[in-house]
Amino acid sequence: MAQSQLAKTVVEAITPKQIRELRMLLSSDGAKPISQQRLGQLLDVSWNTVNRWESGGRPDDRTALRLERLYAVVRELSQVVASRNRLAFLEKEHPLLLHMRPINMLMDEQGTQRVLETIEGAASGSFA
DSSP, rough: HHHHHHHHHSSSOHHHHHHHHHHHTOSSSSSSOHHHHHHHHHHHOOOHHHHHTTTTTOOOHHHHHHHHHHHHHHHHTTTTGGGGGGGHHHHOOOOOTBOOOOHHEEEEEEHHHHHHHHHHHHHTTTTT
């Protein structure tokens, strides 16, 4: 995903429907979404906060941006990584990402771009 596509992805606020879609994309079996509590753990917020977002509440700007970046990354990830491995990809340290956890790299645009480039590299087979 090119820089301009990422910027375009995060211009609009993430919707409650997209948050529910995100929970489904992170599901281990693709049939039942991860819990609001589990998404909250991933983002360092309470399950009540996730529930509020899904009910139409707006996250603070910093969290909204991170949530939007996570949504963009998980959508790309869903094209190349089986559902049962997506959470693990986000939470484990990766040698291709300087032994950092992708979820932690979503705090800034540069880190998010690096994660997306790594996913694209895996999709194109350039790391095989």
